[in-house]
Amino acid sequence: MKPPRFAYAAPATLDEVLEALGVEPDATTVLAGGQSLMPMLNMRMAAPRVVVDLNRVGELAGIEAGGERVRIGAMVRQRTIETDPRIARRLPLLAEATTHIAHVPIRTRGTVGGSLSHADPSAELPAAISALDGRMHLRGADGDRVVAAREFFLGPLTTAIEPGELLVAVDVAAPPPGSGWAFLEVARTHGAFALAGVAAVLHVGSDGAIDHAALAMCGVGSAPYVATWLPETATGEHPDEALFEQVAERVRDEISPYDDGHATADYRRRVAVVLTQRALLTAAGRCNGGGPS
Amino acid sequence: MSLPVAQEAQIVNVTVNGDEHTATVEPRLLLADLLREVFGLRGTHLGCEHGVCGACTILLDGEPVRSCLVLAVQADGRELTTVEGLAGAEGLHPLQEAFREHHALQCGFCTPGFLLTALYLIDGDPAIDERDEQELREALSGNLCRCTGYQNIVDAVRDGAARLRTAKEEG
Numbered sequence: 452m453k454p455p456r457f458a459y460a461a462p463a464t465l466d467e468v469l470e471a472l473g474v475e476p477d478a479t480t481v482l483a484g485g486q487s488l489m490p491m492l493n494m495r496m497a498a499p500r501v502v503v504d505l506n507r508v509g510e511l512a513g514i515e516a517g518g519e520r521v522r523i524g525a526m527v528r529q530r531t532i533e534t535d536p537r538i539a540r541r542l543p544l545l546a547e548a549t550t551h552i553a554h555v556p557i558r559t560r561g562t563v564g565g566s567l568s569h570a571d572p573s574a575e576l577p578a579a580i581s582a583l584d585g586r587m588h589l590r591g592a593d594g595d596r597v598v599a600a601r602e603f604f605l606g607p608l609t610t611a612i613e614p615g616e617l618l619v620a621v622d623v624a625a626p627p628p629g630s631g632w633a634f635l636e637v638a639r640t641h642g643a644f645a646l647a648g649v650a651a652v653l654h655v656g657s658d659g660a661i662d663h664a665a666l667a668m669c670g671v672g673s674a675p676y677v678a679t680w681l682p683e684t685a686t687g688e689h690p691d692e693a694l695f696e697q698v699a700e701r702v703r704d705e706i707s708p709y710d711d712g713h714a715t716a717d718y719r720r721r722v723a724v725v726l727t728q729r730a731l732l733t734a735a736g737r738c739n740g741g742g743p744s
Numbered sequence: 745m746s747l748p749v750a751q752e753a754q755i756v757n758v759t760v761n762g763d764e765h766t767a768t769v770e771p772r773l774l775l776a777d778l779l780r781e782v783f784g785l786r787g788t789h790l791g792c793e794h795g796v797c798g799a800c801t802i803l804l805d806g807e808p809v810r811s812c813l814v815l816a817v818q819a820d821g822r823e824l825t826t827v828e829g830l831a832g833a834e835g836l837h838p839l840q841e842a843f844r845e846h847h848a849l850q851c852g853f854c855t856p857g858f859l860l861t862a863l864y865l866i867d868g869d870p871a872i873d874e875r876d877e878q879e880l881r882e883a884l885s886g887n888l889c890r891c892t893g894y895q896n897i898v899d900a901v902r903d904g905a906a907r908l909r910t911a912k913e914e915g
Contacts, residue, residue: 452793453772453774453777453793454772454774455772456770456772457771457772458771459754459771459772459815459817461817461818482815485813485814485815485818486795486810486813489794489795489812489813489814489815490794490795490813492772493774493793493794493812493813494794502771504815504818506818530807553886554798554885554886555808555861555864555865555883555886556798556801556807556808556809556810556861556886557795557810557886559804559807559808559809560809560810560813560814640885641881641882641885642882642885642886
């Protein structure tokens with residue numbers, strides 16, 4: 452099928468984008484990489500009166516990796532996250548998560564901001580960004596605001612972005628040097644939506660005890676699941692299978708997966724338990740440049 | 745107020761396989777339909793029209809994209825490569841030769857998308873034929889074929905990579 456009629460604007464600056472968004476804020480859709488919106492337009496599941504295209508706004512496509520937190524512009528392509536050496540060095544979790552998103556010809560167009568604001572419950576980036584303490588930078592007619600990942604993802608395809616507002620960037624905390632990481636998922640085929648996926652980061656101090664831990668999941672609820680209790684549970688502990696089993700049990704009890712045509716909630720729960728243990732083991736093995744295997 | 749928004753047709757200038765084209769199109773026209781219906785370049789096939797099958801894959805400034813998930817107006821000022829741009833005056837492109845020799849197509853519907861995806865993969869990783877089969881299959885997994893069972897396509901891409909390397913070495 453073909454998209455319905457819409458009015459189209461392709462501004463070159465952020466100021467012009469906000470002006471365009473303000474014309475009919477309740478009937479306007481933002482077009483980023485188009486890898487979710489275009490199918491919805493083609494199938495006429497979406498019929499906005501106005502489409503505002505961000506693809507000519509150069510100021511949204513930058514990565515600032517010099518500081519303590521890494522700032523990623525909303526229009527940075529997923530393929531860039533996958534291949535950029537600064538991301539590989541400071542945010543290998545994000546690069547690894549990206550390789551699970553669909554296929555290369557999707558990732559060349561798909562963007563970081565597009566995935567975050569689309570907020571599909573099975574999408575990889577919302578979970579990975581949540582595990583990295585991500586903060587969304589929103590801009591609207593009334594100015595800028597910063598929303599933490601936990602307050603940003605409100606439910607399936609629902610975020611804290613208000614009509615007329617735009618996600619301009621996300622910033623994340625780069626884990627301490629020497630951290631281990633893993634993004635694992637189970638999908639029906641390579642590139643398909645995740646039935647369940649998990650993002651994990653661990654850092655082990657010189658005494659062999661965990662001093663930084665983060666874990667978030669996709670596909671197991673209406674929004675990314677974040678194990679906010681993990682730092683308290685894991686800090687000071689040794690990264691071993693007994694600990695990871697304990698973590699996985701608590702994850703199993705806290706997540707609220709759903710049934711759909713691809714898998715039952717019960718299956719997703721079981722996958723989540725196994726993935727949690729595997730991801731933590733993989734992350735532990737990657738601590739301090741490989742570490743004990 | 746001066747509305748920076750337009751529903752009217754817009755002018756698109758694109759370079760397709762080295763040739764410059766201009767068209768006046770509605771904003772909702774898909775890039776695949778610009779190629780097929782406006783320029784008459786029907787080698788780019790449209791299968792699912794929602795980004796799943798990969799048949800409409802073309803190169804946009806050298807990167808593979810689903811032309812059913814890009815608006816024609818977004819291609820303004822850009823360079824496109826479609827399957828029509830592969831064969832030269834002296835005959836088929838080496839990758840096309842490899843597809844023919846290995847019987848990597850039956851009905852041929854998916855072939856243009858496979859060729860352009862594979863060209864990009866080989867360009868970024870000239871020794872892709874030496875990768876293990878699983879990696880190669882994953883790299884090609886965004887293109888669906890309902891005839892061949894994929895084995896001959898994998899063989900053809902491997903051979904095509906080797907042919908292109910040889911051609912480059914021989915200058």
